[in-house]
Amino acid sequence: MELKIFTTFRTIVRTGSFTKAARLLSYTPSTITFHVAQLEKLAGVPLFEKNGRRMVLTKAGEALVPYVDEVLAATKKIRNFQYGVAAYQGTLTIGAPESLLCFRLPPLLRILHAHAPRVDLRLRSLTSRDVVAALADGQLDIGFAYSVQGRDKESLTFWKLEEIPLHFYTSPRVAVWCPDFRARDMLIDEIPLVTMPHPGEVREVVDAYLRQQGISFANTIELRSTQTIINLIENDMGAALLPPFAVGERVAQGRLVRVSADPQGVTAFYGVHRRKWRSPVMNLFLDILAEERGADRTEVDDGAGSRGGDTGL
Secondary structure (H helix, E strand, C coil): CCCHHHHHHHHHHHHCCHHHHHHHHCCCHHHHHHHHHHHHHHHCCCCEEEECCEEEECHHHHHHHHHHHHHHHHHHHHHCHHHHHCCCCCEEEEEECHHHHHHHCHHHHHHHHHHCCCCEEEEEECCHHHHHHHHHCCCCCEEEECCCCHHHHHCEEEEEEEEEEEEEEECHHHHCCCCCCCCCCEEECCCCEEECCCCCHHHHHHHHHHHHHCEEECCEEECCCHHHHHHHHHCCCCEEEECHHHHHHHHHCCCCEECCCCCEEEEEEEEEECCCCCCHHHHHHHHHHHHHHCCCHHHHCCCCCCCCCCCCC
16 A cells, blocks of 8 residues: 555645645645545545535544644654664755845754755755756756746756745835835835845835836845845835745834735745765755655655646746
């Protein structure tokens, strides 16, 4: 019996929906139904029943959950067995846009370091398109990007990490007289726009929003450093579009505030070269990333490399 039917069952329970489970695992609805039928055949009892338009667990299904958890936990221990008996060595090279590298990846890299303290990390700050190019050239082991195009998947495999919201932020002093960015057709000359230069996905989001609203800034400050952008706006130097994970602590402390504007967002992906040999530490970090996004890497990456990657950007 394939382990994927247990992963499918647990994902349905966690998401509360066959449809959401199919989307998360990048399966077709018929595959989800087939997996459930296989597990019900193995268990010998129905596990789900209709309640109106929804499918809910039967009593037997509820009782099965802890047993499935035990199977998946044991499977993970077996897969991680090599981690406890062999020391990781060598180098892992990772590339990512500066905002992800500086603010989103450190907690995940901390987990990696705890498992593999002897591995040398090579971290490269790159634009998303440079990440894709470096992956294709074999210069990176794992790369993170804010956009994936269809042609990128000819030699690369990508997984969706998460949807990232973007908001405009400024200092509390500037916010007192900062314009409402939900307004239309205005020239803002009170404060500069602080932003990444071209090319870059966040900059494209900024330009698209301002163009849509008919907003223009008399002055712009451009630089390719998220940390410096944050420092500038905190020191009353303007407003910037940023992900909450980069400024959450400053917002909580009252050092930065959100500017009124329609919400924006980008999608973060991570990927590898399909034909690149995956070292033990590379597989370890891929497992850490899969766990972060709530999916089983080996289930999503089923050889084709097209499931769980491009979402149409």
